[in-house]
Amino acid sequence: MYKIKNFILLENPIILFLIGIYLIFGLLNKNMFSLDGLTNILIQSSVIGIMAVGMTFVIVSGGLDLSVGSLMAITSVLVSLLIKYLNISFVYVVPIGLFLGVISGIIIGIFVVYVKLPPFIITLGMLITLSGSARLISKAHPISGLPENFQNIFWHNSIFFIPTPIFIWIVISIIGIIIQKFTTFGRYCYLIGNNQKAAEISGININRVIILTYMISGTLASLAGIMLTARLNSGQALVGRGMEIIVIAAVVLGGTKLFKGIGNVLGTVFGTAVIGLIYVSLSFAGLSTNWQEVGLGAILIVAIIIDNFRSRYI
Amino acid sequence: MEFVVALIKLDLKDVVMSEIILEMKGINKFFSNIKALDNIDLDLRKGEVLGLVGQNGAGKSTLIKIISGIYKNDSGQIFIDGQLVEINNPLIARHFGIATIFQEFSLVPTLNISENIFLGQEDFARNKIGFINKKEISNRSIEILENLEIHLEPSDLVLDISRANQQLVEIAKSIVNKHRIYIMDEPTSSLTPKEVNILFQLIKKLKLEGLSIIYISHRLEEVLEIADRIYVLKNGGKVGVFNRNDIDIKKLTELVTSRIDEDNIEIKRTYGEEMLRIEDFSRKGIFENVNLSVSRGEILGICGLLGSGRSELVRSIYGVDRRKSGKIFFKGREVEINEPMDAVKLGIAYVTEDRKKDGLFLDLSILQNVTASSVKNMLVFLNFIDLRKEKKEVLKQIDNLNIKTDSIIKLTRYLSGGNQQKVLIAKCILSNAELIIFDEPTVGIDVGAKREILDLMIKLASLGKAIIAIFTEVSELLRVSDKIRIMTREGTITSEYKPGEITSQDILMMMISGRKSTNV
């Protein structure tokens, strides 16, 4: 009992936040309590959640990845081009798309580690490059007319009675938690994030770990891009626009601190759920996506401020 | 509580030396449950230089941090000009006229000297709408610099001038800010003798103006030269205050150092193969032509003052600092160590000087800290950490090393200095290192823990590890070392001595001046 209380209050207060918001919004709209409503929330969260897992590793180890949104875009464009014009079955195209994320991550990692620039500048540059390239290649037009089963596999299917996107999110989150808790890589992320110099002196291969975090983040961003492409049934350079902030918000809300080596994937899962909740309830209320952005920005600020004051009094 | 402070030019005969400007009574300071300062009484007179001496960990640093507002005393009172005050933060300390020279928060490197001297004090050159007359500031700063006989160009940027000159600028700035108490902590550690002279001339001028200085240094001969009275601290307690004329360096040394402990652990150790040998190790400007070696089961003690290059030496050996020339032989074979990973792979571990800065992961648990170097050896399946084994090993170390904690998931931030150090030692042990390098392992630790750590080092040696340890405290050095090398101020290393062959006084002398004392 004591352990559970500790778990909630000290480590993941976001859980309380989540439950609180759920109740409040649920009272405003009873639909949210239904199975359908709940499923809706989770589906909305899934794409963000997948990226947020990768972002957690990056942020815990002291970095930041602003390129995820634009990586989604370029993956979307590339993948749909391959399917539509080269007639490659999406079974092969998916790995290619993921590979794109890996490459992007490696490039970012190399710049961070060897050129030694702040990650936000590098990933910012990557963001501009990738989004520009995406728009260039697609000539700003959606690439539509993708085969139906592409969409069906991802969005109209269930695995073990759970809708596919949610299932993928859950699987990736679990893998993320396992890696974080049980592998040396996961452990090293914390050590590097908390004190990079000490990690270096302890003999840890910092460069390898950091590059790996960006590779993971990139791969998952590409995966998210592919999933969204399937959902929209078209490749668009607009996919993922502005997503990086939402993903970072999910991670920060989940209790991960920036640049400190504190945080965990489980918290991120809850943070993602909060965001999914907000999205759904705002759209239920008939508000456009722009309200969601506003709401998100505001919640991010509130969360950080609360967090700043919390760490002062602990 | 406002008081107006005026900078008065006094004639020599008008200097009232006995007026007390700062008084501390019954000051106690605890860190967790370690008493860093025990019932300290101190008084500082107007126009005097009070030398503050004592070893690392004696409490000097804590004391001046309390005066300068960085720490708050747990009990006791502080009086300035006879008025009871509370110094809660550095800003308030400055408000009371206390300046700390030679810290990073004093000068803005990207501004020039005159701008720095008058930073925040430009009112005289400022017009009603806020514009600053730079020419006036420059002229006034020329005046000040001339008065203090500091020969610097006001338009030079602070980042372009030497450390020594930066110090002088800081002093000029404090004068402009009408500070009256100057705390100088090891001001000469990286100065040439000529620069030391310039500093001392300046200090004498400050005295004439009625300003007071607390001068902290390990270099006892310097303290004897510049201070009017000398305050000796040992293990957090006041040993005594002496007038300069009433004490000599021999007596001072005795008071500062502890007796060499009689109960020297005489374990007959057998020395094994040569573990490490370095030849002609040099790093431009820091140390040169260093040769040393250490064998299995042996403890090589190195001592030297701040600035002698001793830390840089071991950091170069370990691969943290890169540029160096010279050869390294490990277990007889020549090796390249270009980064810490190389050293760790060979089986070398390093306990850093500043454990909070680059040794510990403060916001992570004891468990994670202890296994930082060795997790990769506790794997099960493919790449998964065997958590049970990890926990077992950590508990074993905690037991062996007597680390006092109620749980291994406690964050290391909350441990005492001694326990933190033990965590780092546990980390080295678990990493199966065969050569362990310690840099000032007993800094900031209470007496009891110090002994434990020293005993630990001896035990590790008897288990077959080779150890290199850096000390400033000579008695510790003599207690654990099998052989001793001293690094001088010029960055050279002396030849080898066995503990019986040399006295602690000689060692101190050599650290300061490179020579033994001529009259014993």
Added chain:
Amino acid sequence: MMSEISVKKRNQFYLIKNFFIKNQLLIIILIFIIVIGIYKPVFLSTYNLMNILRTSALLGIVSIGMTFIMISGGIDLSIGSVMGLVSVIIAGLTTNNKVPIYYCIIVALLIGIFSGLINGVLITRGRITPFIATLATMVILRGVDLIYSNSRTIPIIGLERFFILGRGTIFSVPIPLFIFIIISIIAIIFLKYHTFGNYIYAIGGNYEASKYSGIRVDRYILISYIIGGCLASLSGIIYTARLASGQPMLGENFEMMSIAAVCVGGTSLLGGIGSIYGTLMGAILISALYNSMSIIGLSTFLQEVAVGIVLVIAVIFSIKRKRS
């Protein structure tokens, strides 16, 4: 050991080096213009050069604000969103609500000031790092902008006198450029001779040293963000006048371009050094870059890619400069 004489010599060398660096940019701009001009002569036409200067004015006004903020060690990612918001609010108020244009402009300036205030408070009181704080305000303001305008352009009709602000000329100098030059001169004077300017250099150079010297660091940081917001809104007002409509996506990417202009001009991302003159040159260079790319026929997307690359390179240099 450094003697007094050699420091003086070093100082002189430093001055000369500085001179070269400052004019280095000018030289680069000239070379660039000539090269492109040879390739596509239309680039050098008066009309086109005027265009470049007009664009650089809009970018430049914003960049001046950014310069202050970056010198003090901060950053402001929300300036683009301020421009967009200001644009639609002016257009919306005057077209839909028939509010006199003068009041609209005042409201716009207030928006800029208010956004700067929010940023400043989040950073100095909320203790949020500038990057995150201004990222959040960027998102929020853009969101409000899009909500208000429904993501649609709002045309402004018939306000010729307002449009002159963006399209007219004074003494054959385009008005935006004129305003830019005046603001630059004021900024240069303030930066060099006013307490505010001196203190933000100090704060950017060493925050603690400034604090312990008795400077009200938080107050000056707050002021720099307010100025940044104000100038962003000014640029938005002029831009709106030029386009004669409220554009919800106005200012998109302006924060990147502005950071690039400021960094290219010699200001360091880490704070403590920088100059308005440099920013001026940087703004012109970036605008010339953009302009040349459309003349050559590169798509807008490639242009962004190019600017992204320039940004990264500019920042690399600015950091390396501060380190040495």
